[in-house]
Amino acid sequence: MPNEKTAILRKIYLYSGLQDADLKALAQLAVSRAFPRQTPIFWEGKEAQGFYILITGQVKLVKSSLKGKEYIIRLVGPGETFGEAAVFAESPYPATAIALEVCQTLFFPKTPFLRHLADSPALARNMLATLSRLMFHLTRQLEDLSLKEVSARLARYILERCRETHGRIAAGLTCELPTTKTHLAAYLGTISETLSRTLARFKSLGLIEVDKGRITIIDPATLQNMARGSKS
Amino acid sequence: MPNEKTAILRKIYLYSGLQDADLKALAQLAVSRAFPRQTPIFWEGKEAQGFYILITGQVKLVKSSLKGKEYIIRLVGPGETFGEAAVFAESPYPATAIALEVCQTLFFPKTPFLRHLADSPALARNMLATLSRLMFHLTRQLEDLSLKEVSARLARYILERCRETHGRIAAGLTCELPTTKTHLAAYLGTISETLSRTLARFKSLGLIEVDKGRITIIDPATLQNMARGSKS
DNA sequence: CGGCCTGTTGATGCGACTCAATTCAGGTGG
DNA sequence: CCACCTGAATTGAGTCGCATCAACAGGCCG
Numbered sequence: 001m002p003n004e005k006t007a008i009l010r011k012i013y014l015y016s017g018l019q020d021a022d023l024k025a026l027a028q029l030a031v032s033r034a035f036p037r038q039t040p041i042f043w044e045g046k047e048a049q050g051f052y053i054l055i056t057g058q059v060k061l062v063k064s065s066l067k068g069k070e071y072i073i074r075l076v077g078p079g080e081t082f083g084e085a086a087v088f089a090e091s092p093y094p095a096t097a098i099a100l101e102v103c104q105t106l107f108f109p110k111t112p113f114l115r116h117l118a119d120s121p122a123l124a125r126n127m128l129a130t131l132s133r134l135m136f137h138l139t140r141q142l143e144d145l146s147l148k149e150v151s152a153r154l155a156r157y158i159l160e161r162c163r164e165t166h167g168r169i170a171a172g173l174t175c176e177l178p179t180t181k182t183h184l185a186a187y188l189g190t191i192s193e194t195l196s197r198t199l200a201r202f203k204s205l206g207l208i209e210v211d212k213g214r215i216t217i218i219d220p221a222t223l224q225n226m227a228r229g230s231k232s
Numbered sequence: 233m234p235n236e237k238t239a240i241l242r243k244i245y246l247y248s249g250l251q252d253a254d255l256k257a258l259a260q261l262a263v264s265r266a267f268p269r270q271t272p273i274f275w276e277g278k279e280a281q282g283f284y285i286l287i288t289g290q291v292k293l294v295k296s297s298l299k300g301k302e303y304i305i306r307l308v309g310p311g312e313t314f315g316e317a318a319v320f321a322e323s324p325y326p327a328t329a330i331a332l333e334v335c336q337t338l339f340f341p342k343t344p345f346l347r348h349l350a351d352s353p354a355l356a357r358n359m360l361a362t363l364s365r366l367m368f369h370l371t372r373q374l375e376d377l378s379l380k381e382v383s384a385r386l387a388r389y390i391l392e393r394c395r396e397t398h399g400r401i402a403a404g405l406t407c408e409l410p411t412t413k414t415h416l417a418a419y420l421g422t423i424s425e426t427l428s429r430t431l432a433r434f435k436s437l438g439l440i441e442v443d444k445g446r447i448t449i450i451d452p453a454t455l456q457n458m459a460r461g462s463k464s
Numbered sequence: 465c466g467g468c469c470t471g472t473t474g475a476t477g478c479g480a481c482t483c484a485a486t487t488c489a490g491g492t493g494g
Numbered sequence: 495c496c497a498c499c500t501g502a503a504t505t506g507a508g509t510c511g512c513a514t515c516a517a518c519a520g521g522c523c524g
Contacts, residue, residue, distance in 0.1 A: 063375040065461060069513095071378035073371060088357075089364035094371045117357070124356035125320075125349070131363040132321035138370040139305060139326045143295040145377040146303035146421040149511070180470065189378040194512060196472055229297060301481095381479070412502065426480060428504055 005030055005106065012053060012079050014126050022120055029113055030106040035099040044096045048086030050109040054078055057103030060183065061095045072187040074137070075178055081130065087113065088131075100179055145189050148229035153188045154198050156227035158208065158215055169224075174216045237262050237338065244285060244311050246358050254352055261345055262338040267331040276328045280318035282341040286310055289335030292415065293327045304419040306369070307410055313362065319345065320359075332411055377421050380461035385420045386430050388459035390440065390447055401456075406448045 005027035009015050015023060033052070035041055041052065041059065052059075054076050061082060064070040073095050076082045086093045087110050117124055144153045161175040162168075177184055185195040202208045207223055209216040217223065237259035241247045247255060265284070267273055273284065273291065286308050293314060296302040305327050308314045318325045319342050349356055376385045393407040394400075409416055417427040434440045439455055441448040449455065 063371070063379060065379040069379060071375065073374060085364040085367040087364075088360040089368060090361070091364075091368065094368050114357075118353045121350045121353065121356065124353065124360065125346075127360060128320040128356065128363065129322070131360065131367065132317040132319075132323075135317040135363065135367060135370065136321060136323065136326050138367065138374065139295070142305060142370060142373055142377065143303065145374065147295060147297040147301060182470070191513065192471070193473085193514085197512095200472080414502070423481065424503070425482085425505085429480095432504080 003027075005032075008055060008106070014053070014081055014130055015123070016126065018120070018122050018126075022123065025116060026108075026123075029108055029116065031109070033105050033107045035103045035105065037099060037101055039099050041097040041099055041103075041105070042083065042093050044094065045092045048083060048091065048093050048110065050107055050113065051081055051083035051087050052097075053081050053106045053108070055104040055106060057099060057101040057105075058179065059103060060098050060100055062098065062186070063095050069191070070186050071189055072183060073141075074134075075183075075187065084127065084131065085134075088127075100183075141189075144229075150188065150190050150194055151198050151201070152227055152229035153190075154195070154202070155207075155223045157184075157188060158217065159220070159223055159227055161215075162217055169217070169220050171218055171220055172216065174214050177213045177215065235259075237264075240287060240338070241285075246285070246313055246362055247355070248358065250352070250354055250358075254355065257348060258340075258355075261340055261348065263341070265337050265339045267335045267337065269331060269333055271331050273329040273331055273335075273337070274315065274325050276326065277324045280315060280323065280325050280342065282339055282345065283313055283315035283319050284329075285313050285338045285340070287336040287338060289337075290332040290411070291335060292330050292332055294330065294418070295327055301423070302418050303421055304415060305373075306366075307415075307419065316359065316363065317366075320363075332415075373421075376461075382420065382422050382426055383430050383433070384459055384461035385422075386427070386434070387439075387455045389416075389420060390449065391452070391455055391459055393447075394449055401449070401452050403450055403452055404448065406446050409445045409447065 006020075006023050009023050009027055009030075015026065018026075030053075035057075042048075044063065056078055059076040059082060060072050061074045061076065062070045062072050074082070076097075082097055083093060117127070144156070148156075158175065159169055161177075162173050165175050166173050178187070181195055181199075182192045185192045188195065199208075199210055202223075203210055205219075205222075207217075207219045207226075209218060238252075238255050241255050241259055241262070247258065250258075262285075267289075274280075276295065288310055291308040291314060292304050293306045293308065294302045294304050306314070308329075314329055315325060349359070376388070380388075390407065391401055393409075394405050397407050398405050410419070413427055413431075414424045417424040420427065431440075431442055434455075435442055437451075437454075439449075439451045439458075441450060
């Protein structure tokens with residue numbers, strides 16, 4: 001059984017470049033945890049007992065306001081970790097994690113993991129790289145929210161999605177939207193109505209084609225211009 | 233001369249709990265760099281050759297839009313590091329750093345530092361904690377920008393400043409605003425005009441007293457309510 | 465078939481940015 | 495020491511983006 005976990009860990013970025021012995025020790029720490037659709041994994045403010053690696057499914061990390069509006073900080077996909085920052089800062093979770101689909105995860109309890117970390121410089125290095133990349137992501141979102149309007153954020157999102165999927169950006173390429181448009185709206189820091197209108201405008205401007213959850217890029221150049229943003 | 237640097241490092245959070253030998257080795261890596269007022273230390277997008285520790289002065293990390301508006305991601309004070317994330321992610325700097333006053337810094341070149349890091353688990357642990365705390369900070373800013381209006385952000389800022397200065401929040405306590413109000417506005421994700429109006433409103437509501445750069449808290453309870461935010 | 469969730473579209477209102485005018489403070493040079 | 499200049503702060507009027515509220519269409523499932 002631990003071997004199975006080792007095999008899983010081997011494929012995960014966070015653990016790339018680690019020795020087999022290292023991986024085995026980590027695998028022994030890990031606890032399998034499954035979550036049904038639409039269930040919380042942890043709540044913002046709860047004391048962190050460890051962090052998770054998502055094996056299958058999708059998780060959203062959210063902040064929500066008093067009146068129920070929510071902002072999606074990150075959509076977590078298979079192979080990614082979440083909840084790490086709370087472990088290293090020795091603080092409560094900074095956001096709420098909710099399983100959007102049936103999720104299979106590995107949970108790493110804080111104390112044993114930190115003990116192991118002290119003996120594994122390669123693991124520490126990987127975690128630093130992971131956190132740093134997350135910081136980039138957060139920084140870019142801050143830039144978007146403070147300096148760009150919704151249309152710029154949406155344009156950037158579409159282009160990014162395209163690049164992720166096809167490795168390049170060109171007319172005729174298509175990309176998928178995540179789960180629901182309501183989620184995408186929350187991710188872009190807006191609401192579904194506004195997203196709907198913005199997509200309709202893009203379509204009427206001949207920038208994209210929309211079909212269900214698929215978007216086809218028609219005019220990449222103009223999209224890129226919009227993504228640069230205009231707000232003052 | 234390296235001894236002097238060692239003495240400086242000893243007082244810095246990032247290096248708390250390190251052995252003397254460790255500190256000395258680090259001190260040998262470090263290069264002193266000074267910057268005049270209003271000069272850039274690095275630009276967003278520039279390849280990162282290392283990171284900095286601020287010894288004296290103040291630095292702003294900013295994103296700016298095409299039309300010149302800027303958003304301050306972080307105001308860096310003495311003892312804090314900046315530019316670390318770019319080092320670990322092996323990527324360009326995600327934002328621009330500008331010295332607001334005359335600044336004395338220590339610069340740690342990337343490659344030697346990473347080499348040293350591999351031999352110092354305690355240092356790695358400290359860096360992880362530092363990055364994690366920064367992520368908290370960024371996450372909270374995202375929450376503010378997406379879910380709260382300007383008045384809520386300002387209220388939160390004032391209260392936080394007060395807690396930092398006095399360790400508690402109570403009527404009659406005063407706190408200082410950073411450098412200029414224009415900077416504070418950029419930090420709160422708004423512009424100076426709006427900040428000015430919001431401060432005036434707070435004052436007319438009897439929440440605070442304003443005198444130059446000093447703010448005296450009059451009604452902490454209402455302020456805390458405003459900080460909770462109202463936006464949808 | 466009837467509820468429920470998601471998505472779309474319209475009308476309306478509010479918050480905050482824009483532009484412009486004015487005051488004020490600090491620093492410089494005559 | 496005062497006149498001058500520059501950048502910051504303040505205040506008003508106007509505009510715009512986007513959230514809100516509400517009504518409605520389509521798809522899915524019990």
